[in-house]
Every structure is written in C-alpha cells, then in structure tokens.
Amino acid sequence: MQTRLDLTCHSDTPSSGVTAVYAFLTTLGGAPHERMIDFHIHSCRQLHLPVAVEPVRTDGLWQTTCVELFLKPEGDSGYIEYNLSPSFAWAAYAFDDYRTGMRELPLTFEPDIQLSPYNGLLMSVHAELDVSACANRETAVGLSAVIEEADGTKSYWALAHAPGPPDFHNPACFTAKLPAPPAP
Numbered sequence: 001m002q003t004r005l006d007l008t009c010h011s012d013t014p015s016s017g018v019t020a021v022y023a024f025l026t027t028l029g030g031a032p033h034e035r036m037i038d039f040h041i042h043s044c045r046q047l048h049l050p051v052a053v054e055p056v057r058t059d060g061l062w063q064t065t066c067v068e069l070f071l072k073p074e075g076d077s078g079y080i081e082y083n084l085s086p087s088f089a090w091a092a093y094a095f096d097d098y099r100t101g102m103r104e105l106p107l108t109f110e111p112d113i114q115l116s117p118y119n120g121l122l123m124s125v126h127a128e129l130d131v132s133a134c135a136n137r138e139t140a141v142g143l144s145a146v147i148e149e150a151d152g153t154k155s156y157w158a159l160a161h162a163p164g165p166p167d168f169h170n171p172a173c174f175t176a177k178l179p180a181p182p183a184p
Contacts, residue, residue: 002026005143005176007157010166015147015155017045023067023143025178035178039067039084039125039145046120046150050087055113057104058089062146067125070142072174073134080105080134081169084127088113094133099169108132141176144168 007021020042025035041047050064061083062068072079078101083091090113092105107130116124131139144158156166160175167173 003176005141005159007143007145007159008161010156010158010161012165013155015043015149016151016153017149018043018047018147018155018157021145021147021157025141025143025176035129035131037067037069037084037127037129037143039143041123041125041145041147043121043123043147043149047118047123048148048150048152049118049123050085050089053087053089055088055090055110057091057110058085059091061085061087061089061091064146064148066146068142068144068146068168069129070144070168070174071131071134071178072140072142072171074138074140074180076134079140079169079174080131082111082127082129084111084113084125086115086118086123086125090127095169098171105133136180138180139178140171140174141178142168142174143176144173 024038066085069082077097081093090111094105112128114126158173162170162172
C-alpha cells in the first residue's frame with residue numbers, strides 16, 4: 001500500500017523558492033516492521049544541502065535541510081522520531097510523552113537512505129526504516145521537513161501545524177494514520 005501525503009509550509013516561515021513538499025509512505029513486502037518513505041521537495045531556487053557523509057547516527061540534523069517521520073502507536077503517549085538527512089546521516093529517537101524521556105531508539109537495522117540526483121529543482125530522499133516499535137497497532141503519523149535554501153532562508157513543512165511556532169512534536173501534527181497489520 002502506498003499513500004501520498006502533502007506537507008504545508010508553516011505560515012511564520014515562508015519559503016522563497018520551495019513550491020511543494022510531499023511524501024509517499026509504503027509497507028515493504030508485507031512486513032509490518034519495515035516501511036519505505038519517499039520525500040519529494042520541489043524548488044525553483046537552489047537548496048542548501050549538507051555535505052555527504054558515511055551513514056551514521058547523528059544529532060542536530062534538523063538545523064539544516066532534513067526530513068522527519070514521527071510515529072505514535074494508538075493508545076500510547078510515547079512516540080518515535082526519525083530524522084533523515086540528504087547527507088546520509090540519520091537519527092532515531094523514542095519519547096515517553098510530548099518532548100519527554102528522549103533516548104536513542106534501538107533498531108533491528110539502520111535506515112537505508114538514498115537520494116535521487118538533485119537537479120536544482122527536485123530533491124528526493126528515499127529511506128527504508130525499521131518501525132517495529134509500533135508495527136502491531138494502528139499508528140498516527142507526522143511528516144515534516146526543514147528546508148534551507150542557498151540564501152539561508154529556512155522553511156518548516158508538516159502535514160499539519162499546531163498554533164504557535166513550528167513544533168513537529170505536537171500531536172496535532174500527527175494527522176495521517178497507518179492501519180494495524182492484518183491478523184495472520
């Protein structure tokens with residue numbers, strides 16, 4: 001199953017060049033613990049992309065161009081967060097509740113991040129992810145992106161925005177749903 005999800009720019013952080021951000025979320029081969037996410041960023045101006053590195057767990061990726069996936073299992077106060085950088089660096093965190101109890105999320109496999117060739121107008125970030133922490137229940141989904149343009153302009157994109165400054169951790173941003181896997 002593949003679903004297209006469109007992100008909107010936060011009104012306090014307008015972009016001078018990004019025209020669209022959307023993602024496709026897909027279950028891989030029927031395995032409920034594996035998901036594939038494809039983010040697409042369209043821009044009429046050059047983006048600032050971090051320098052490519054070996055894939056490694058890294059904090060602070062949200063300070064420049066990066067895409068994020070939040071998953072909150074139904075009935076839980078806790079949630080998980082993935083940060084995926086076009087540099088191939090990544091981060092995965094678990095939270096006990098809204099912005100509390102943050103710790104590294106243990107994974108059965110590290111994210112596999114790939115980029116489509118960036119042509120100055122379209123950047124695509126593809127990742128295969130371990131979502132076993134919430135694979136057996138219906139799950140609320142939040143998608144977001146921090147996009148830095150070459151001139152330093154930063155815009156903040158999400159499926160939905162809560163009132164106030166950009167806050168991707170706010171449960172009001174988790175507006176998409178992943179269904180629970182069918183019983184065997």
